[in-house]
Amino acid sequence: MFTLVTLVARWCLLLLLCIPILAGLLGVIFPAMGYFPAIGANAFSMQVFATLFAIPDIGQMMWLSLFTGLGSTLLAVLAAFCILATFYQSSLLVKVQGVLSPFLVFPHASAAIALLFVLSPSGIFAAISTRINGYFSHVFTSSFVNETALPASNEGALLYNDIGLSVLIALSLKEVPFIILMTLSVMSQPLVKKKLTGYVKVGAALGYSPTASFFKLVLPIIFSQIKLPILAVLVFATSNVEIPLILGPNNPSSLAVAIMYWFNHIDLSMRLLASSAAVLQVAVSAVAILLFLGIERFVKNMAKHCLATGNRFFADTALRSCGVAIMALYIILICAMVYTVVMYAFAKQWHFPLLLPEGITLLHWNTALSALASPFINTLLLGVLVSTSSLVLVLFTLESEQLKPARAFIANAFSLSLFLPLLVPGVAFLYGLVWFQQLAFQNAVWFHTYIAHMVYVVPYVFLSMAVAYRKLDNRYAMVAQNLGKTPWQVFYHIKLPSLFSAIMIAWALGLAISFSQYLPTLLASGGTIPTVTTEAVASVSGSSTRLTAVYVIVQAMMPLIGFMIAWYLPVFAMGQGKRQMHISNYSRATTAEPVQQARINKSKNKSKKGVIDSA
Amino acid sequence: MLSLEEIVIYRDKEPLLQLSAEVAKGEVLTVMGPSGAGKSTLLQAIAGQLQAPFTLAGQIKINDVVMNNIDAHLRKVGIMFQDALLFEHMTVGENIAFAMPNNAYKNKRMKRDAINELLAAVELDGLADRAVTTLSGGQQARISLIRTLASQPEVVLLDEPFSKLDVALRSQIRTWTFSQLKARCIPAVLVTHDKEDALAAGGEVIELR
Numbered sequence: 001m002f003t004l005v006t007l008v009a010r011w012c013l014l015l016l017l018c019i020p021i022l023a024g025l026l027g028v029i030f031p032a033m034g035y036f037p038a039i040g041a042n043a044f045s046m047q048v049f050a051t052l053f054a055i056p057d058i059g060q061m062m063w064l065s066l067f068t069g070l071g072s073t074l075l076a077v078l079a080a081f082c083i084l085a086t087f088y089q090s091s092l093l094v095k096v097q098g099v100l101s102p103f104l105v106f107p108h109a110s111a112a113i114a115l116l117f118v119l120s121p122s123g124i125f126a127a128i129s130t131r132i133n134g135y136f137s138h139v140f141t142s143s144f145v146n147e148t149a150l151p152a153s154n155e156g157a158l159l160y161n162d163i164g165l166s167v168l169i170a171l172s173l174k175e176v177p178f179i180i181l182m183t184l185s186v187m188s189q190p191l192v193k194k195k196l197t198g199y200v201k202v203g204a205a206l207g208y209s210p211t212a213s214f215f216k217l218v219l220p221i222i223f224s225q226i227k228l229p230i231l232a233v234l235v236f237a238t239s240n241v242e243i244p245l246i247l248g249p250n251n252p253s254s255l256a257v258a259i260m261y262w263f264n265h266i267d268l269s270m271r272l273l274a275s276s277a278a279v280l281q282v283a284v285s286a287v288a289i290l291l292f293l294g295i296e297r298f299v300k301n302m303a304k305h306c307l308a309t310g311n312r313f314f315a316d317t318a319l320r321s322c323g324v325a326i327m328a329l330y331i332i333l334i335c336a337m338v339y340t341v342v343m344y345a346f347a348k349q350w351h352f353p354l355l356l357p358e359g360i361t362l363l364h365w366n367t368a369l370s371a372l373a374s375p376f377i378n379t380l381l382l383g384v385l386v387s388t389s390s391l392v393l394v395l396f397t398l399e400s401e402q403l404k405p406a407r408a409f410i411a412n413a414f415s416l417s418l419f420l421p422l423l424v425p426g427v428a429f430l431y432g433l434v435w436f437q438q439l440a441f442q443n444a445v446w447f448h449t450y451i452a453h454m455v456y457v458v459p460y461v462f463l464s465m466a467v468a469y470r471k472l473d474n475r476y477a478m479v480a481q482n483l484g485k486t487p488w489q490v491f492y493h494i495k496l497p498s499l500f501s502a503i504m505i506a507w508a509l510g511l512a513i514s515f516s517q518y519l520p521t522l523l524a525s526g527g528t529i530p531t532v533t534t535e536a537v538a539s540v541s542g543s544s545t546r547l548t549a550v551y552v553i554v555q556a557m558m559p560l561i562g563f564m565i566a567w568y569l570p571v572f573a574m575g576q577g578k579r580q581m582h583i584s585n586y587s588r589a590t591t592a593e594p595v596q597q598a599r600i601n602k603s604k605n606k607s608k609k610g611v612i613d614s615a
Numbered sequence: 616m617l618s619l620e621e622i623v624i625y626r627d628k629e630p631l632l633q634l635s636a637e638v639a640k641g642e643v644l645t646v647m648g649p650s651g652a653g654k655s656t657l658l659q660a661i662a663g664q665l666q667a668p669f670t671l672a673g674q675i676k677i678n679d680v681v682m683n684n685i686d687a688h689l690r691k692v693g694i695m696f697q698d699a700l701l702f703e704h705m706t707v708g709e710n711i712a713f714a715m716p717n718n719a720y721k722n723k724r725m726k727r728d729a730i731n732e733l734l735a736a737v738e739l740d741g742l743a744d745r746a747v748t749t750l751s752g753g754q755q756a757r758i759s760l761i762r763t764l765a766s767q768p769e770v771v772l773l774d775e776p777f778s779k780l781d782v783a784l785r786s787q788i789r790t791w792t793f794s795q796l797k798a799r800c801i802p803a804v805l806v807t808h809d810k811e812d813a814l815a816a817g818g819e820v821i822e823l824r
Contacts, residue, residue, distance in 0.1 A: 405666065405667060473700070475696050475698070475700055476700055476702065478662070478664055478687075478694060479694060479695075479696070479700050480702075480713075481662075481664070481687045481688045482662055482687060482688070482690070482692055482693050482694045482766075482768070482772075483693065483713065483714040483762070483763070483766040484688055484689075484691065484714075484716060484766050485688055485713075486688050487688070489688075490688075493713065494702060497702075497704040498702075498703070498704060500704075
């Protein structure tokens with residue numbers, strides 16, 4: 001019976017991931033071919049594409065998407081490997097994870113907004129450099145310098161520039177932690193870890209430096225396992241909307257942003273254009289993947305020669321200083337972002353180039369909190385609903401995998417379908433999905449939004465849960481089974497309690513992903529369900545900087561609170577159980593245990609997003 | 616009584632091992648052989664936990680009932696590994712209570728008495744409320760044994776259960792285990808590398824190649 005339930009859950013999960021995406025793709029392909037009955041377009045033709053390619057800036061738009069996407073991913077991969085090669089053998093690794101994890105949890109939108117504040121012509125860096133300039137000219141010329149009269153420095157030129165440099169940088173800033181944590185979680189899989197530890201020891205014995213060992217011995221082993229997630233990152237980067245919307249050039253904008261404008265245009269006939277552009281977006285992302293794979297093959301071939309040369313070093317000094325420099329950059333940026341956002345949120349006024357705001361007020365908080373009350377509740381409700389149900393689905397699916405292993409072919413198809421939502425650009429299929437949803441149940445807005453969120457939340461919850469689940473010593477289940485317990489009893493009494501902290505982490509991750517969704521929420525709900533994220537993005541172009549800062553803080557705090565609960569609830573629950581025990585002598589020993597466990601899980605969480613058990 | 620009638624275990628259609636044996640109540644059958652000979656796989660087959668790529672031919676009977684198509688949790692076959700595998704989210708007493716059949720005792724008090732009796736049999740009286748992580752290795756091994764016995768199994772499988780214990784502890788735990796099995800008239804199958812284990816078990820010995 002229970003076996004049957006888990007099997008049903010497994011199929012539900014598969015369908016949940018595949019149907020919306022395939023339907024969504026159909027929903028943009030038809031209009032792109034000129035079929036859109038709602039506005040009386042019934043004939044199939046390539047006319048729409050002709051119109052699309054006739055747009056003067058279309059080439060520039062495609063180039064912008066490709067350049068920022070591929071560029072940021074390549075940069076992020078390089079930076080991630082630099083950092084890993086520098087720190088993977090060092091005790092600082094835990095701290096590196098600690099510094100990078102917040103970047104992972106914070107929604108893209110809030111990271112982009114914070115970066116916008118920092119990099120803007122009136123931002124903190126501009127202020128500091130103006131002050132330093134002012135100080136030096138004061139010293140050297142001894143003339144009176146009026147601070148406010150100084151021209152803004154050049155840093156601001158980075159923003160909105162035509163080739164999208166700031167978009168590229170913001171994307172890679174977000175991607176580096178993801179790639180690092182993913183790689184680390186692959187490296188921490190028991191079998192891989194054992195192998196790698198041995199390899200590195202052999203490498204050291206043969207006189208290879210740690211950096212050289214990393215590139216020559218570790219990377220070749222793990223790269224195949226992190227390739228799929230990197231491709232997912234690449235697709236995301238080429239088709240992301242929030243970041244180019246907030247930081248990117250407007251004339252022309254990136255393809256994804258243009259698609260969004262066209263779809264939301266009052267003139268419904270623009271939908272045809274938007275759909276064809278969505279199809280083009282899929283092509284752009286596919287080209288980016290092909291280019292990446294080409295580069296990978298090229299580098300692999302080059303590297304083969306390098307392996308046999310016997311060179312014991314691998315640009316050690318340069319790479320190490322790069323690794324340290326990137327980490328320093330992260331720390332500086334994080335400090336600057338936190339400082340600026342917090343200051344803005346409480347500032348009465350903050351004039352350039354002052355380093356401190358003039359006066360402190362809670363006014364923005366009052367305004368924001370009353371405005372955010374209902375978006376906040378929407379966000380929370382949606383997040384809890386989506387995360388909890390995807391967790392149940394994922395747990396049953398994993399259990400079904402162990403109760404009734406599928407054939408290799410089906411297992412492969414299944415793991416590919418998990419990556420489907422991550423490999424198909426959101427802007428491409430979401431609009432088509434909305435079209436279908438409006439045809440079917442026009443008023444079930446919450447249901448549509450729920451489905452759109454599930455598509456993005458389920459894969460991450462699955463990836464985060466799968467590691468812990470497969471790591472669980474299967475013999476515990478065997479013992480329980482042979483004690484006469486049914487599969488359900490084994491699942492409920494043995495597996496769930498043993499996995500409690502991992503389950504909480506996966507749940508918090510699901511919450512964080514759901515909280516951060518911008519486009520799915522906006523589209524599926526047709527704008528009728530405002531969330532903190534949609535409000536925050538909307539506020540960038542509208543109201544005051546200081547109000548936006550409050551939004552960013554609220555947005556950043558929400559997932560953090562989720563993770564706090566996930567870290568401390570298991571400790572607390574175990575503490576409760578402990579109090580029931582009568583022998584006090586041992587209570588100290590048992591207290592130490594859960595706390596340690598929680599720490600381990602905490603660091604495990606840091607590698608949460610990651611981890612792909614290769615199929 | 617456990618009968619293994621013309622058992623053949625295949626790995627991807629290649630026969631991995633073949634054997635026939637009968638284990639009477641209170642007897643121990645010892646299976647020895649190099650790693651990879653399929654010793655643990657044989658135990659999984661008897662326990663009903665054989666997974667792909669392994670398949671089974673022949674009949675496994677417990678008290679003359681064919682077990683081949685019965686689910687693992689209904690077979691009443693207890694299994695012990697080299698690790699004690701006590702459930703860490705439960706106390707010692709809860710571990711044992713978890714193993715006991717549902718309606719075995721009329722009320723909580725009787726159940727509690729039964730747990731204490733089992734604990735006393737291995738000289739661990741009064742440990743029922745302890746967390747399992749506070750126990751020594753030897754204590755854990757003994758709890759694991761009485762947890763298996765508490766489930767009132769018809770057959771017990773021992774998958775190198777003594778190999779992680781140090782020498783002094785090993786012979787003691789071994790004696791405990793075999794005498795408890797004998798006292799309860801439970802047939803057992805022991806898989807081991809250690810000749811001394813086989814000698815102490817005292818039953819038939821099968822060598823796999």
